Amino acid sequence: MVAIxxxxxxxxxxxSKRIRDSFSQVPLLxxxxxxxxxxxxxxxxxxxxxxxxxxxxxPALFGAVTVLKKPLLIPGTLAFLLVIYILPIIIVPRLCAxxxxxxxxxxxxxxxxxxxxxxxxxxxxxxxxxxxISGYRLLTLKLTLIAVIVTxxxxxxxGYMGEFSCSHPGxxxxxxxxxxxxxxxxxxxxxxxxSALLPKFLGPFLFPVALILGGLVAAIGAxxxxxxxxxTRGDYxxxxxxxxxxxxxSIIENLEFVRGPRGxxxxxxxxxxxTVFIWTVAAVWIINNFVRSTTxxxxxxxxxxxxxxxxxxxxxRRTKIVAFLFAAFWAGVAGGLxxxxxxxxxxxxxxxxKLAEVLAMVYFGGLNSVYGSIVGAVSLSLLGEALRxxxxxxxxxxxxLLILVMIYRPTGLxxxxxxxxxxxxxxxxxx
Amino acid sequence: MTYFFQNLINALQWGSFYxxxxxxxxxxxxxxxxxxxxxxxIFMVGAxxxxxxxxxxxxxxxxxxxxxxxxxxxxxTILISMFLTSFVGMIVxxxxxxxxxxxxxxxxxxxxxxxxxxxxxGNLAILGARRVSFPALIQSTTYDLGGVFVTNKKIMIxxxxxxxxxxxxxxxRKTRWGMAMRAMAFDYVVVPLLGVPxxxxxxxxxxxxxxxxxxxxILFGVAYPVLDPYMGIIFGWKAFVAAILGGxxxxxxACLAGFLLGFIEIFVAMIFPSTLRDFIAYxxxxxxxxxxxxxxxxxxxxxxxRL
Numbered sequence: 136m137v138a139i140x141x142x143x144x145x146x147x148x149x150x151s152k153r154i155r156d157s158f159s160q161v162p163l164l165x166x167x168x169x170x171x172x173x174x175x176x177x178x179x180x181x182x183x184x185x186x187x188x189x190x191x192x193x194p195a196l197f198g199a200v201t202v203l204k205k206p207l208l209i210p211g212t213l214a215f216l217l218v219i220y221i222l223p224i225i226i227v228p229r230l231c232a233x234x235x236x237x238x239x240x241x242x243x244x245x246x247x248x249x250x251x252x253x254x255x256x257x258x259x260x261x262x263x264x265x266x267x268i269s270g271y272r273l274l275t276l277k278l279t280l281i282a283v284i285v286t287x288x289x290x291x292x293x294g295y296m297g298e299f300s301c302s303h304p305g306x307x308x309x310x311x312x313x314x315x316x317x318x319x320x321x322x323x324x325x326x327x328x329x330s331a332l333l334p335k336f337l338g339p340f341l342f343p344v345a346l347i348l349g350g351l352v353a354a355i356g357a358x359x360x361x362x363x364x365x366x367t368r369g370d371y372x373x374x375x376x377x378x379x380x381x382x383x384x385s386i387i388e389n390l391e392f393v394r395g396p397r398g399x400x401x402x403x404x405x406x407x408x409x410t411v412f413i414w415t416v417a418a419v420w421i422i423n424n425f426v427r428s429t430t431x432x433x434x435x436x437x438x439x440x441x442x443x444x445x446x447x448x449x450x451x452r453r454t455k456i457v458a459f460l461f462a463a464f465w466a467g468v469a470g471g472l473x474x475x476x477x478x479x480x481x482x483x484x485x486x487x488x489k490l491a492e493v494l495a496m497v498y499f500g501g502l503n504s505v506y507g508s509i510v511g512a513v514s515l516s517l518l519g520e521a522l523r524x525x526x527x528x529x530x531x532x533x534x535x536l537l538i539l540v541m542i543y544r545p546t547g548l549x550x551x552x553x554x555x556x557x558x559x560x561x562x563x564x565x566x
Numbered sequence: 567m568t569y570f571f572q573n574l575i576n577a578l579q580w581g582s583f584y585x586x587x588x589x590x591x592x593x594x595x596x597x598x599x600x601x602x603x604x605x606x607x608i609f610m611v612g613a614x615x616x617x618x619x620x621x622x623x624x625x626x627x628x629x630x631x632x633x634x635x636x637x638x639x640x641x642x643t644i645l646i647s648m649f650l651t652s653f654v655g656m657i658v659x660x661x662x663x664x665x666x667x668x669x670x671x672x673x674x675x676x677x678x679x680x681x682x683x684x685x686x687x688g689n690l691a692i693l694g695a696r697r698v699s700f701p702a703l704i705q706s707t708t709y710d711l712g713g714v715f716v717t718n719k720k721i722m723i724x725x726x727x728x729x730x731x732x733x734x735x736x737x738x739r740k741t742r743w744g745m746a747m748r749a750m751a752f753d754y755v756v757v758p759l760l761g762v763p764x765x766x767x768x769x770x771x772x773x774x775x776x777x778x779x780x781x782x783x784i785l786f787g788v789a790y791p792v793l794d795p796y797m798g799i800i801f802g803w804k805a806f807v808a809a810i811l812g813g814x815x816x817x818x819x820a821c822l823a824g825f826l827l828g829f830i831e832i833f834v835a836m837i838f839p840s841t842l843r844d845f846i847a848y849x850x851x852x853x854x855x856x857x858x859x860x861x862x863x864x865x866x867x868x869x870x871x872r873l
Contacts, residue, residue, distance in 0.1 A: 299672050363852075367859035369671075370601070374810040375855055377803070378848040385845035487799055491679050498676045530687040534680035538662060541677045545669030 157229065162563045165228035165235040167257040173223040174264040181219065181268070188215055195271050199521035232563075240562035250560045259412055266408060273408065277476045279516040280415040281469050286496040286512040287422045287505065288465035293494075294502035294550075295426050296458050297438030298368065302360050302376035303466050303493050305383035308485035309356050310349035310467025311474035312387060315399045317345040318475070323403055327394060342405045346414070346471040353467025354460040356383065361459035365452050368441070380490065387482040398481025399474075406475040414472060418465055423505050423554050425461060434458055435503070495537055501547030505554035511547065568713035573836050574829075579720045579789065581828020582727035586782035587805035588812065588820040589734065590655075590775025596751035596815030597771045600671055603678030604658050605779060606802010607685040610795060611654050612780025613787050614689060616647040617700050620784075624701050640703045644726075644784055648777035654685075655776025656769050663772075664765065682798070689795040697794045700787030723785045730781060731821050734774070738817060743770060751815050807851060813864025822862060827851075 181193045188211035194201050197220070198212035228235075242250040266273040285303065292300045316328070322338035324330045333341075356379075363375045388396045425431055433454040436444035445451050474480040492515075500511020515533070522529040540548060587609050594602045602608075620643040627634050634642070662677040707718045738744035746767050749757045758764040786801075787793060808827045812819025827847070834846045855861070 293672065299675065363856055363859070367855070370595075370810055370814055371855055371859055371861070374807055375852060377807070378852045378855075381844050381848045382852070385842070385848070389841050389845065487803065491683065494676060494679065498673060502670075502672075527687050527690050531684050531691070534683045534687075537680045538677045541669070541673045541680075542665040545666060545673040 160236065160563045161228045161232045162236050162239045162561070163254060163559050164239045164257070165231045166224075167254065167261065168231055168235065169224040169227040170261045171257060171264075172227045173220050174261055176223060177219045177268065178264055184215060184218065188212075190215060193268055195269055196275065196517060196521045200524050203522070203524040236562040239560065243561060247557060247560065251556060254560055255416060259409070262412065263408060274476070275516070275520050277406065277408065277411045278473075279513055280411045281472050281476065282493075282496060282512040282516045283415055283509055284418040284465055284469040284472070285493055286500065286508040287418060288462040288469065289493055289497050290500075290502065290504070290508045291422065291426065291434070291458055291462040291465075293497055294504065294507075295431065295434040295438065296455070298364065299370075299373040300360065300376045300459075300462075301373055301490055301494075302357075302379045302463075304485035304489040305376075305380040306353040306356060306463040306466035307470035307473065307489065308383050308387060308480075308482065309353040309463075310346075310470030311480045311485075312349075312393060312399070312470075313352040313467070314345040314349035314471030315402050315474045315480055316393065317348055318342065318403050318405070319399065319401070323401060325401055327392075327399065338403055339405050342410070342475075346468045349471035350464040350467035353463040353470065357459040357463030358456070361456040364455050364459065380485075384482050384485055396482055398479060398484075400479040402475045402478045402480075404475075404478065406472055411472060411476070414468065418468070419505065419509070419554075422461075422465065423556075426505070427553070430454060430457055495533075498547050499537055499540055501544075501550035501552070504547075504550050504552045506552050507547050507549040510549055569836075571714045573832050575714065575716055575720055577829040577832035578724050578825065579828075580832055581825035582724055583782050583786055583801065583824075584805050584808050584827045585731065585821045585824025586727050586778050586785075587801060588808040588824040589731065589817060590779050591806055591809035592812065592815060592817055592820035593747070593771050593775050595809065596817075597747055598663065598667070598768055599754060600663060600667075600674045601678065601806065601809075602658065602663070602772065602775070603675055603802075603806070604662065604681040604685065605678075605775065606798035606800075606805065607682040608651065608654055608658065608776045608798070609779040609783050609786075609801055609805075610793075610798030611685055611689070611783075612647060612651040612776065613700075613783025613793050613797070614693070614698075615650050615654075616643055616780060616784035616787055617698055617793055619643045619646045619650075620701050620703060620787075624703070636703045636705075640784075640788070643703070644781055647780045647784055651780035651783075652773035652777045655772035655779075658776075659769055659772040664768070682802070686795050686798070693795070695795075697792050700791035700793060702791065704788065719788055723789060726781065726785065730778060731817075734778070735817065737774075743767070747771060807848075811851060811854060811861050813861035816861070816863035819861060819863035 177193065185191075185193055190201065190208060190211050194212055194215060198216055201212050202209050239250070242253060262276060266276045285307065288306075289300070289303050292298050318338065319325060320328045321333045321341070322331050322335050360372070360376050360379055364372050367375070387393060393399055426434070433444065433449045433451075436447070436449050437451050437454055441451055444454075496511040496515050497508065498511075499515055500509070501507025518533060518536075519529070522532060525532065544550070587605065590605045590608070591601055594600065594605075620639065623632075623634070623639045623642060626632055627639065658678075658681055662681045663674055666674040666677060704719055704722065709716050709718070738747060746757075746762045747770075749760075749762060750764065750767055786797075804827060805824065808823040809820045810823075811826070812821070812823035830847045830850055831843055834843050838846060
């Protein structure tokens with residue numbers, strides 16, 4: 136009996152191992168090519184194919200919406216997905232792997248920076264072509280990229296430093312309002328702030344200044360939490376940060392010059408896909424370098440044992456304040472982007488609901504991991520959009536999923552994993 | 567001066583809701599060192615169960631099936647809802663907290679939050695997006711005490727909550743189960759080794775906390791007879807703040823802080839415009855925690871804290 140079981144197990148292992156082996160030599164470049172082929176196919180063959188399969192239009196988010204609304208269209212949608220996405224993404228990388236491995240190796244030897252730039256260019260191309268199909272996709276993609284920044288910045292505090300900070304909606308609000316006030320004051324004629332103070336064509340060029348200002352204001356706000364964190368940890372810090380969040384929301388609701396609870400609207404339309412993409416890449420790159428730096432390792436030391444870290448010459452106060460300011464800065468930048476994507480902010484956006492959403496992304500994706508944050512933010516954002524037709528049952532399915540993840544992987548899907556760009560872009564050939 | 571006393575009465579009533587809910591947070595914290603973030607929504611579920619039971623009993627009484635005076639219906643409603651809601655608490659413990667006892671504490675916080683969302687949405691899905699109104703079980707009578715108007719409802723609410731707090735205090739201090747709870751709060755690791763059944767104690771703690779939250783829900787329904795599925799969020803978070811402010815795991819602290827929070831909110835609204843209520847209330851809490859980082863009765867950061 137035992138022998139038979141172990142025999143089966145071994146057989147299974149070889150099968151899954153064979154599949155894994157055949158794909159283990161596929162470099163990232165080839166995967167990107169697969170995706171590129173898929174989105175190009177969708178762009179050029181998508182429309183005739185939808186007509187052929189009897190679908191009303193190209194499925195916006197991989198068909199989830201169509202399938203949930205009209206179950207009769209399931210076979211057509213599945214066929215569409217198979218032809219457009221699944222087959223190219225499986226076949227193209229496998230076929231191109233040898234060629235692209237050589238190319239990736241050559242690029243890597245010439246200059247890793249060039250290789251990274253080419254990878255990013257490909258990634259942007261894929262996203263651009265994918266989002267070009269509909270405005271809904273574009274909006275979802277922008278919000279998803281912003282969610283990546285927010286999740287990463289919260290992971291610095293909650294994952295790498297091990298605090299339970301609830302203040303992120305507050306930082307987002309500070310960034311969103313600061314950036315909005317900046318652009319509305321200088322580049323827009325509106326009723327709240329009067330006519331534009333600077334010529335409007337300068338707007339897109341000075342927009343990064345608005346975002347950075349938003350980030351800086353959020354970072355200044357973070358001092359209010361960083362200073363109490365010297366004396367207290369855990370639950371008390373959670374309360375302090377929660378109180379901070381409520382205080383920020385309440386202040387904004389009472390400030391008449393930003394129109395109180397009615398919120399600010401008609402922000403200029405500066406945030407197109409390249410802007411969000413560049414800021415997201417910058418955030419991932421800088422945050423990844425930060426958590427791999429000496430300060431980043433000091434964060435882990437503070438999390439695991441503050442007293443021991445102190446004894447081993449880690450300046451815990453400096454570490455904490457740097458982490459809070461850094462995370463708040465990126466949250467502020469994300470807030471500024473968020474305000475300009477939606478072109479409307481009001482204080483009630485930045486409440487408990489937002490907090491639950493961001494915390495869910497961090498803990499779903501994985502603590503202490505850049506991969507995890509990206510996966511958590513992307514999957515929960517897309518899932519939230521894809522399950523929209525289920526209406527309120529969406530808010531039963533997503534929480535259930537999170538509970539299951541917490542029970543079986545308490546630190547999240549991909550926790551404690553280093554994000555190494557050099558390993559990613561390296562050719563995957565066995566030598 | 568009468569204005570002051572009038573608001574004092576209101577603050578006592580408002581604070582007793584917070585105190586009753588905060589007790590649930592505090593007890594669970596004492597035993598498991600975890601916060602039950604679904605507790606605010608258990609309060610909401612308790613209020614709805616109370617609504618269902620009260621409506622059922624009232625309709626039975628009106629059909630003549632059982633001849634009960636209204637006060638007896640209220641007492642029965644409270645008892646039955648306490649019993650039923652305690653099961654909700656036990657289910658939350660079984661599903662969301664027992665599998666995660668050894669996990670990082672933040673993970674349990676996430677499951678708690680998510681169970682809360684499921685409870686809200688489930689309620690919304692079952693009952694639909696309309697507010698229900700709690701049946702009026704007590705005829706409101708107003709007494710005039712030298713210019714201060716006191717309704718019998720307010721007296722009842724304050725008296726019932728303080729009586730329950732005292733009963734809980736007696737339970738924790740005088741019974742074997744209470745002793746087990748205190749022992750667990752004293753040392754989470756060794757006490758189970760000495761034969762105290764941790765699963766039973768945890769389940770019981772959740773059950774008692776949820777029963778108290780159900781009472782708070784019914785009392786809230788008596789005072790403000792409109793219920794909606796999201797009413798647990800604000801109350802839950804504020805009671806959580808009160809539980810922390812009282813010092814983690816301290817029952818007396820949770821009661822006092824609950825009342826304090828009620829006083830702060832009512833008196834801030836009395837002096838300042840009511841839109842500033844949250845701002846000033848949370849600023850005061852921030853100040854208190856800056857000077858007393860461990861709350862009123864909490865112990866300082868210790869090695870046995872699981873972080």
